[in-house]
Amino acid sequence: MARKCLLLMTSFAFVTLGAGLPEAFFEGSNRFRSDSVQRSRREGDEIPDTQRDCTDLSNPRYPPTTVHTGERLDALRREMASFDALAYIIPPTDSHYGAPCHRRRRWLTGMSGSAGLSIVTTDEAALWTDGRYFLQSEQQLDCNWKLMRQGDADTPSEWDWLIDVLPSGTAENPTRVAFDPTVVSFSMYNSYKDAFEKSSKHIVMYSNETNLVDLVWTDRPECTNEPLMIMDVKWAGQEWWDKIKDVRTEMQKVDADMLVLHALDDTAWLFNLRGADIPNNPVFSAYTIVKMDETILYIKNVDKLVTNVAEIRDHLKRSDQSSVCGNAQQNHQCLHIREYNTFLGDLNDEADTAGIDKVWISHLASYGVYGNVAEAKHYSAAVPIRIMKAVKNDNEIEGMKEGNIQDAIAVNEFLHWIENAMKDGEELTEISAAAKLATFREEQPDYVMPSFESISAFGPNGAVIHYRPSEETNAKITNDNLYLLDSGGQFKCGTTVDTTRTMHFGTPREVHMQAYTRVLMGVIDLAMSIFPEGTYGRDIDAHARQPLWNHGWDYRHGTGHGIGAMLNVHEGPHRIRIGYREGEAPLEYGMFASDEPGYYEDNDFGVRLETVVMVINADTPNNFGDMKYYTFEPVAFVPFEPKLIKYEMMSLDQLNWLNEYHQKIREKIGPRLRQKNQDAYDWMIRQTEAVPVPYDSPTDSAQTIFANVILLMTVTVVSIFNLFN
Ligand SMILES: *[C@@H]1O[C@H](CO)[C@@H](O)[C@H](O)[C@H]1NC(C)=O
Ligand SMILES: [Mn+2]
Numbered sequence: 123m124a125r126k127c128l129l130l131m132t133s134f135a136f137v138t139l140g141a142g143l144p145e146a147f148f149e150g151s152n153r154f155r156s157d158s159v160q161r162s163r164r165e166g167d168e169i170p171d172t173q174r175d176c177t178d179l180s181n182p183r184y185p186p187t188t189v190h191t192g193e194r195l196d197a198l199r200r201e202m203a204s205f206d207a208l209a210y211i212i213p214p215t216d217s218h219y220g221a222p223c224h225r226r227r228r229w230l231t232g233m234s235g236s237a238g239l240s241i242v243t244t245d246e247a248a249l250w251t252d253g254r255y256f257l258q259s260e261q262q263l264d265c266n267w268k269l270m271r272q273g274d275a276d277t278p279s280e281w282d283w284l285i286d287v288l289p290s291g292t293a294e295n296p297t298r299v300a301f302d303p304t305v306v307s308f309s310m311y312n313s314y315k316d317a318f319e320k321s322s323k324h325i326v327m328y329s330n331e332t333n334l335v336d337l338v339w340t341d342r343p344e345c346t347n348e349p350l351m352i353m354d355v356k357w358a359g360q361e362w363w364d365k366i367k368d369v370r371t372e373m374q375k376v377d378a379d380m381l382v383l384h385a386l387d388d389t390a391w392l393f394n395l396r397g398a399d400i401p402n403n404p405v406f407s408a409y410t411i412v413k414m415d416e417t418i419l420y421i422k423n424v425d426k427l428v429t430n431v432a433e434i435r436d437h438l439k440r441s442d443q444s445s446v447c448g449n450a451q452q453n454h455q456c457l458h459i460r461e462y463n464t465f466l467g468d469l470n471d472e473a474d475t476a477g478i479d480k481v482w483i484s485h486l487a488s489y490g491v492y493g494n495v496a497e498a499k500h501y502s503a504a505v506p507i508r509i510m511k512a513v514k515n516d517n518e519i520e521g522m523k524e525g526n527i528q529d530a531i532a533v534n535e536f537l538h539w540i541e542n543a544m545k546d547g548e549e550l551t552e553i554s555a556a557a558k559l560a561t562f563r564e565e566q567p568d569y570v571m572p573s574f575e576s577i578s579a580f581g582p583n584g585a586v587i588h589y590r591p592s593e594e595t596n597a598k599i600t601n602d603n604l605y606l607l608d609s610g611g612q613f614k615c616g617t618t619v620d621t622t623r624t625m626h627f628g629t630p631r632e633v634h635m636q637a638y639t640r641v642l643m644g645v646i647d648l649a650m651s652i653f654p655e656g657t658y659g660r661d662i663d664a665h666a667r668q669p670l671w672n673h674g675w676d677y678r679h680g681t682g683h684g685i686g687a688m689l690n691v692h693e694g695p696h697r698i699r700i701g702y703r704e705g706e707a708p709l710e711y712g713m714f715a716s717d718e719p720g721y722y723e724d725n726d727f728g729v730r731l732e733t734v735v736m737v738i739n740a741d742t743p744n745n746f747g748d749m750k751y752y753t754f755e756p757v758a759f760v761p762f763e764p765k766l767i768k769y770e771m772m773s774l775d776q777l778n779w780l781n782e783y784h785q786k787i788r789e790k791i792g793p794r795l796r797q798k799n800q801d802a803y804d805w806m807i808r809q810t811e812a813v814p815v816p817y818d819s820p821t822d823s824a825q826t827i828f829a830n831v832i833l834l835m836t837v838t839v840v841s842i843f844n845l846f847n
Contacts, residue, residue: 189232290323359517525617584728601628622732659698784810
């Protein structure tokens with residue numbers, strides 16, 4: 123029995139939802155094993171005409187969404203010959219995130235989802251991706267590509283597949299599998315290398331910084347170099363040089379002499395700077411080296427971005443740099459700024475310096491970073507900034523909350539607007555609705571940009587978990603099915619928000635209400651969780667699933683991800699998702715996360731409800747083990763849809779939570795919304811009407827008092843009875 127449970131526990135694919143890349147592929151490259159829910163298509167099953175049909179390879183049938191990649195593959199294979207390589211690995215992004223100019227895997231395969239790794243050999247091409255992208259892959263890949271469904275029991279690992287399909291070389295002239303060292307993580311490299319060494323074939327990894335896809339990418343977008351923005355210390359809560367002091371304290375704890383930052387949000391957070399090189403992610407291309415007596419920041423085009431911009435130059439205090447360097451009291455301010463492309467060479471020199479014995483490198487960093495530091499000096503672990511960034515300080519908390527309020531006002535206005543537009547019979551599509559939503563966000567004072575491309579999905583498109591409407595798929599929104607909207611914004615005050623609501627503009631089917639209510643119950647049960655310090659998100663993920671599990675339902679994605687402060691919509695090191703991950707941190711006060719269960723019926727509809735919550739201290743009557751106890755506070759204020767809720771399925775606690783949440787929406791956004799848009803305010807008030815709970819005493823505490831009074835009376839009666847005996 124125990125074994126069976128264990129198997130079940132690991133049998134779902136847990137992946138992060140919401141935004142495009144941020145949790146990026148180095149984190150995403152965690153294998154999500156075995157997905158028993160989504161089975162491969164069975165023989166004889168009819169293939170819908172929205173998907174490729176490769177049954178007859180001489181006459182494949184394609185939907186209009188298919189991207190034809192034959193020429194791209196031919197061109198790449200010609201370049202592979204120049205490396206004398208029989209295979210080439212193309213991970214989903216660049217060394218940090220995915221600027222459009224680095225979305226090589228998307229361009230090559232045509233599959234536009236953020237997760238997925240492809241490998242091209244001289245006569246095969248394969249794409250590994252997870253459950254979020256199975257449907258999308260069938261819609262976009264042509265028959266040149268094998269879809270490797272991560273999670274299916276019979277899907278081979280990338281290295282096992284290579285060992286299978288590649289011919290063996292000889293000891294002197296082994297078969298080469300080529301890769302770009304800046305885009306392949308060190309741990310990924312090791313997986314391939316170890317597997318090749320164990321195999322009976324002579325196969326080796328071959329690293330070369332010339333990226334072969336770039337050589338053949340015909341309409342490749344420019345890599346941009348947008349101006350930097352300063353994150354006001356009022357919202358950041360701490361000057362960058364004070365953050366560096368704290369970082370050094372962490373380095374001392376592990377005796378590290380040098381720390382290397384490769385993640386763009388780590389560098390952006392450290393220096394209170396933001397950029398715009400990657401759509402929706404306010405980061406800029408950078409690496410940072412922190413040593414005990416100096417810090418080196420590598421950015422592109424130093425003159426344009428720093429030297430010639432007085433505001434940024436002052437922020438980084440370059441003018442008095444020479445006076446602080448070498449001064450033991452002030453060396454936290456000793457900052458050098460160098461050109462980005464000198465980083466790898468520099469790293470080699472810096473790490474080679476006398477006195478540098480231990481170099482702290484993120485376990486997620488690339489082969490290129492590790493390869494430039496002598497192996498004996500490697501200290502591989504999650505960098506300290508991950509947790510410093512995730513646990514928001516008071517100013518960051520204020521900023522997160524403020525941004526969520528501004529965002530909620532926009533989303534409330536939108537929901538009111540779309541409901542009326544549908545009533546008036548306006549012709550709306552997924553794309554036109556998303557565009558309208560953007561206009562509401564833009565009216566908010568601190569709005570900067572979307573935090574990811576909105577998932578505006580009607581009916582069957584709602585079941586494509588990471589759906590983005592395109593001209594080919596753009597569906598008309600009607601009264602006959604559910605409409606799912608997952609969107610968010612970046613705000614100057616330091617917030618990335620990510621809110622999902624599902625609506626129905628006509629008469630919902632029973633299954634819609636059943637699904638909506640169970641997902642909502644999951645949202646609430648997770649939000650109500652109380653847990654001791656040291657608890658990981660994986661320990662409470664099941665709370666959100668239980669109402670679905672009870673019905674034999676589930677969803678193939680994680681329940682929650684961390685959220686950056688005017689940074690990435692996905693950030694670690696915490697998450698709410700079953701399964702172990704290296705570097706994951708337990709939940710603690712000041713962390714923000716999404717609470718986003720869902721339910722999807724392929725080719726029919728999707729329900730997802732997502733609310734940003736913050737970890738706060740729980741007021742428990744006891745503190746067993748002298749531990750702090752935590753719970754969640756919702757910070758996103760968008761009503762749930764009364765029409766879709768079957769209240770009779772919900773517990774008293776759930777109903778009370780819902781009423782309190784709706785009351786809080788009125789308090790938090792009511793005054794501002796009323797001032798801005800009276801009609802939307804009236805709508806919000808209607809949507810947040812308290813539902814009667816089937817007890818006279820609606821709150822927990824009132825019930826407790828009631829129960830205690832009864833108990834007291836009973837005890838008294840019994841005592842009196844005893845007295846007389
Ligand atoms: C990378 O490949 C190019 C072209 O084959 C070659 O000229 C260059 O020397 C290679 N670089 C390394 C580091 O092997
Ligand atoms: Mn999300």
